[in-house]
Amino acid sequence: MTTHCCEAMDRKVNAVCDQHDDPFACPDALIRFSAKFQEYGLIIHDGGTSSIRIAYCPWCGQGLPESQRDRWFDELERRGIDPWEDEVPEAFEDDRWLASPPQG
Ligand SMILES: [Zn+2]
């Protein structure tokens, strides 16, 4: 589990709506956190699944962790996995892969 910068962020990221399973369908959902990329985004309710990445917390102002998106692809590549073609290991679907020692 990722620890977020403050309680407000924690609440928004972990908010569960009993009417909408999909945060993009829920008008109350504000923040989308991608555990595997460590990216925070503001959800754009345009009917799609777009979000705008944010670098600072809107509530406490703290700088958010750097995106690990490039590293995610690098680490998979190092393991010989093509995320578009191959099955992505479970640990790479959330933040667990970040704890694995770098390989290669
Ligand atoms: Zn915060």
Ligand SMILES: [Zn+2]
């Ligand atoms: Zn809702």
